[in-house]
Amino acid sequence: MDGSDDEQSRPVLTAHPLQRIGAYALALLGEASSPEKLTPKMFGDAVDRVTEDAVTAALVRDTKSDRGFWLKSSLSFFPNSKMNHLSNAKKDKGTIEGAVRAWRTRPEEKTWPTAACVLCGRGAVGFFGKVDVPLAESDLYRNNTPRGHAGMALCWPCLCSFYALPYGCRLTGGPSTALHSWDERFMARTLSRRVERNRQFIALGRADPQGVPAREVLALQALRHHEDRLTAGVDLLVFGNNNRGQTLEIQSMEQPVAEWLRRSSRPPRRRGFPALLRAHATADRPGVVGLARNAFRSPERIAGACGRYLAARLDRGVIGDDTADLAELCFSLVIEVMRMNQNEVDEVKAAGAQVAAWLNAENSAGQLRRFNATLKEQKQMRHWLMRRNIDALLDAESGIDGPLITENQFRLLFDPEVEDAWFHRQLLLVSVVQRLHELKFNPGDRAEVAAEMATEEKDHPEDIEYMKDEA
Ligand SMILES: [Zn+2]
Structure with missing residues (x-):
């Protein structure tokens, strides 16, 4: 395996809060405690898991079905994607499955641009926009992407972090809520609980039966379950990427x-x-x-x-x-x-x-x-x-x-x-x-x-x- 290939199967943490949440989700889906402990094999398994869940959801076709919750939620992460495209209702199983897998497959090396990933600086595998990355084209959260540009240059692990992001969020079917902190231990522990719950519900396409408490309470619950002294404050991100508009609301709680x-x-x-x-x-x-x-x-x-x-x-x-x-x-x-x-x-x-x-x-x-x-x-x-x-x-x-x-x-x-x-x-x-x-x-x-x-x-x-x- 050459150096660049290894690089394309090792997620790193960047300064982007949503990428960080997604990287932790990938780590936990791959059975590692943090992104840097993820081996290329574990990374591959985690990405496969995320792809399989996307295929399963796409084949449900109907967001109102009792297995349609993840499909419905996906409209707030990856609108107009092969996963939830309106035309899927008329397509056969093989066509939908093929299209979702193609969308989630790493682009061939010969098509990679000579650009660096805007988040981690390693080699990019393509340019990606709103279909793949929440808020990529939002005025609220520009992500270094100038208007009219082909999208964000991203490496494969950073892109996959966004594909795994939903596993690290509290899903409502509409805007999602995520907790972020620069305290890595807090991130690892809080996301491990969240991913553990979500992986089952996403696979089944069902909503969490515990319901949706007020978003701020999510932060309090996480703090209450954390055993170590916090080294940073906690941010609450409420965001949506759907066709009606991209939204992002951030509330921050100081460390003290x-x-x-x-x-x-x-x-x-x-x-x-x-x-x-x-x-x-x-x-x-x-x-x-x-x-x-x-x-x-x-x-x-x-x-x-x-x-x-x-x-x-x-x-x-x-x-x-x-x-x-x-x-x-x-x-x-x-x-x-x-x-x-x-x-x-x-x-x-x-x-x-x-x-x-x-x-x-x-x-x-x-x-x-x-x-x-x-x-x-x-x-x-x-x-x-x-x-x-x-x-x-x-x-x-x-x-x-x-x-x-x-x-x-x-x-x-x-x-x-x-x-x-x-x-x-x-x-x-x-x-x-x-x-x-x-x-x-x-x-x-x-x-x-x-x-x-x-x-x-x-x-x-x-x-x-x-x-x-x-x-
Ligand atoms: Zn990257």
Whole structure:
């Protein structure tokens, strides 16, 4: 085997996210753990598998048949190809099969152009466009192909990566969703799960009976199943290549929030995770969807949702174990993701500990509720703290040592010059919850206050299902 032939049967990873996903899919179809471990023999087997599945789907002819799901999905990857051409309905089996195999056969060496593959720089075997490569001619994602050009110059392994791409995507029949990261271990593990599922459904032409969760949830699931620290963020690509137009939407989750979510949803930290989901659930949307969306759009909103949830629970005058666990998760987010200054976090926590000590000495759920209510109006909170501060200083029996709140803490909470003062006030509440739980706060009037507020929320069924889905 000469050097160039070997080169044409060894996929490499390039900078193109969809090529990378396809190269991993090829590797996994060839029973290798990553593209560089694929031998020419394994590569050949993987490509054969992909071709056989394309032939099987083409012979179904009807996308509405109960074995037609892969054929229908293929319209979003390889529109107008020999696999799903409209005229196939009138053609006989042998003609369709021959045409699909010819389309998926490596071009003869004598026809190869003297051009380099635009993705990996090795020798190209031809020029390829929209029929073979999703988004090849998209304005959104030009792939170095000038308009009016014959297509992208590609080597055989890069082209085959695009043929295998569907195995690495979540297929919907319409636009597909794929997860991408520059963290190779994450890619290998996440795609191994995806390819394992898809290879059966693609071969059978059936849709995944698990249905289609919200696209952002796909990222959360993958993070939850990943055992190692992430070394890069995660991108969610939603794309379509069909005749009505090429679309591509990219959402990115930065490494710190992705790593925080991964750790939060796994032992030993996951104790607070069910409460984190509850904090994001609404009547018509499971928490896992809200959480995943916030993680992509703005991690600060996760802290906001935690704060609102804790405040609502405090109105019952009770500190549950789940609220304390959520408070802990919330602080880890603030430090690891939002990168809040550690001194400021310590100051807010110190003030929270003093407020908690005062409330604990009062032993009253009603007082806790009154303090909680001040969060809505900063003037009230300010007044509440000033008032208790004076009482504490004057009364040696107040149950707390020293001032309730220091000048510096006051500044962090209320100074208009402090940009995040509102956020510090929310964190004050979170730290009060955490400290009261440590103090085993169990107020005498708790039954009375809880009865007034008796509205127990239920977990969203999809969130229960999500937590059950163990790695
Ligand atoms: Zn290439």
